[in-house]
Amino acid sequence: MSIAVSTSTDKIIVDKSRAHRNKTVSRTVRATRQRLQTGSSAPSGFDREMLLLHIDSVLYGAIALPVLIVLIAATGIYLSGDRSILLWALMALSAHAVTVFLARKAKRDNIGTEKVTTWRRRFLGGQVLMGFCWAIFALRDCDACGGVSFALFQGTGLFIALAATAIGTFLLRNALVYTFTPVIVALAVTSLTGGNPVHIGLTGMLSLSLAFLVFMTGRMNRANVHILSVQSEKDDLIAELEVAKSMSDEARRRAEEANLAKSRFLASMSHELRTPLNAILGFSEVMSSEVLGPLNNPTYKEYTVDIHRSGEHLLNLINEILDLSRIEAGKYELNEEAVNLVEIAEDCIGMVQLRARGKNITISEQFEQGMPSVWIDEKAMRQVTLNLLSNAVKFTPAGGEITVKSGWTAGGGQYISIKDNGPGIPEEEIPIVLSAFGQGSIAIKSAEQGTGLGLPIVQAILAKHNGQFILRSRLREGTEAIAILPPRRVLQSLPPVEDAPAPARRRRSFA
Structure with missing residues (x-):
């Protein structure tokens, strides 16, 4: 009963003593998985990130626009000789300074999600202010200059400003429209009132350029949103992996603690369990053999036999559990020596011969003679052979037959094979019977059930010998059970069997 409770406890991965943390972890995993499944590629999902990128862009490129304004002003003075253009340059630099000031303040204040809309409007207001400056530049005229040459100068300056603004503000949606809409309106009004074909052409070209750059900056904006979305998904995946790793570490820690507790329990309880069992076995054997005098009641004698048989079964179960625990803990040491495998098989057959005769089972031997000794743990290999023979006798029906073979493997090793003509095991149940405490349907229905540890112990012992089961x-x-020892365990190993070459075909000549 205690074993079943321990097993069920080991399967509890989540620490119940930390329920609040487990709930938080589960909630985080569910939210992350839902976010990954639904996606968050909508532009509104990254307004804050895009605004922060725009702020960095403004601060990094703060010197570019002033240089452009100064160059345009210097060229205008050179062409027109009108120094009043310096007033426009000062106005434009002031408008740009407002934008830079807003960027520095936003960077210093560390914008929260709830203030993104407010700051976005502020930056768009700064762009409108800059747009009015470019509109004033577009409305300037020079009577002393040639109309066409000054219009060409204005158009070149506006196109360069349009391109520079598109590059610098594509991270801020609609910034280009807010900046150059006043310019387009001013040029359109001038063209309609004055009818100057140069202004009409400039208005048309600038409008088309604005539409094209708005389209391109929109695509660039969406591309950046997609990059941010991919980055966010990657971060979410990393977060989920970290959560899964923490849960896995917690599960491993609990498993290690449970395994350590099991080992300590078995180590501490082995002596306490065996001592009273040996007393029970000893006294029950004395009573059943009537050493100290006859038992007047025959029922009591049957009870003593049952007590002795049950005690032996319990002692075997404890021994098997301790053996498997030592193997799993890596504390099962091999006491290796030179042993003849055939002799071990013959001794084990003698041990189960009495039980086999009781069920009228025939045990036949097929041993290769003259096989050299193997370097193994005799006690462990004897346990392997005895376990396999006991299973064969247990599940072979009355009047059946068991065949025990021992010989060479194709690779130069040695093997012991035990085959019976019992009911067999369904193919899908073989992994079950090879697991600890696992029993097939035939064993469960059988009146002579075991512990389900025999075959796992056989596998573990053979693995310690670098063998195979x-x-x-x-x-x-x-059923046929085969225990195989590798060639390096054989003290005088034979070379492996090689495939014979195919006989060469004779050439036939025809006259």
Whole structure:
């Protein structure tokens, strides 16, 4: 009963003593998975990130626009000789300074999500202010200059300003429209009132350029949003992996603690369990054999036999559990020596011969003679052979037959094979019977059930010897268990069998 409770406890991965943390972890995983499934590529999902990128862009390129304004003003003075253009340059530099001031203040204040809309409007207001400056530049005229030459100068300056603004503000949606709409309106009004074909052409070209750059900056804006979305998904995946790793670490820690507790329990309880069991076995054997005098009641004698049999079964169960625990803990040490495998098989057959005769089971031997000794742990290999023989006798029906073979493997190792003609094991149940405490349907229905630890112990012991265990079985056709030792365990190993070359075909000549 205690074993079942321990097993169920080991399967509890989440620490119940930390329920609040487990709920938080589960909530985080669900939210992350939902966010990954639904996606967040909508532009509104990254307004704050895009605004922060725009602020960095303004601060990094703060010197570019003033240089452009100064160059345009210097060229205008050179062409027109009118120094009043310096007043426009001062106005434009002041408008740009407002934008830079807003960017520095926003950077210093660390904008929160709730203030994104307010700051975005402020930056768009700064762009409108800059747009009015460019509109004033577009409305300037020079009577002393040639009309065409000054219009060409204005058009070149406006196109360069349009391109520079598109590059510098594509991270802020609609900034280009807010900046150059006043310019287009001013040129359109001038063209309609004055009818100057140069202004009409400039208005048309600037409008088309604005529409094209608005389209291109929109695509660039969406591309940046997509990049941010991919980055966000990657961060979410990393977060989920970290959460999963923390849960896995917690599960591993609990498993290690449970395994350590199990090992400590078995180590501390082995002596306490074996001592009273040995007393029970000893006294029950004395009573059943009537050493100290006859038992007047025959029922009491039957009870003493049952007590002795049950005690032996319990002691075998404890020994098997301790053996498997030592193997799993890596504390099962091999006491290796030179042993003849055939002799071990013969001794184990003698041990189960009495039980086999009681069920009228025939045990036949097929041993290769003259095989050299192997370097193994005799006690462990004897346990392997005895476990396999006991299973064969247990599940072979009365009047059945068991065949025990020992010989060479194709690779130069040695093997012991135990085959019976019992009911067999369904193919889908073989992994179950090879697991600890696992039993197939035939074993469960059998009146002579075991602990389910025999075959796992066999596998573990053979693995310690670098060997191999093979279980072949088919329903209603019997079972064959094969224990294989590698060639390096054989003290005088034979070379492996090589495939014979195909005989060469004789050439036939025809006259």
